[in-house]
Amino acid sequence: MNGTTLHKTAADCAQELPGAQLEHPFGDDWKVFTVRGKVFMLMTEVPGRPVVILKADPGEAHALREQYSNITPGYHMNKKHWITLEGGNGVDKELVEELVTDSYPLVVARLPRAERPLDPHTHGSRMRAAG
Incomplete structure (x- = not known):
């Protein structure tokens, strides 16, 4: 998957999630x-390479970094809780969508219950079963 497709796939997936909004607090270069x-996902270019930065469970983040050369610690984020994803070999639509939909409930779970657009504990399992 190339960088342009990576950004489009990640953005399309994120925009389908309940309550998700696109903002530009750091300027036009950051989505x-x-x-x-x-925040559950950031997109930008790091010296000309499109990247997607996502929240991840620390144990899963470590395993993903071990398995994929295109997944590194979160760029300008907490390296334990965030990952950076670049396009390339081994990165396909399913992986991008899975990482985006895994990032979202990690953030939702930290919201006050009354502000949650869904139950983060059932959201992920339903998404995987549907996919």
Whole structure:
């Protein structure tokens, strides 16, 4: 998957999530997807390479970095809780969509219950079963 397709796939997936909003708090070079004001995905270019930055469970983030050369610690983010994804070999539509939909409930779970657009504990399992 090339970088342009990576950004389009990630953005299309993020925009389908309940309550997701696209913002540009850091300028036009950064696309920031939030839910109730909390960031779950960022997209930009790091020296000309399109990247997607996502929240991830620390154990899963480590395993993903071990398995994929195109997944590195989160760019300008907490390296334990965020990953950076670049396009390339081994990165396909299913992986991008899975990582985006995994990032979202991690952020939703930290919202006050009344602000949650869905139950983060059932959201992921339903998404995987449907996919």
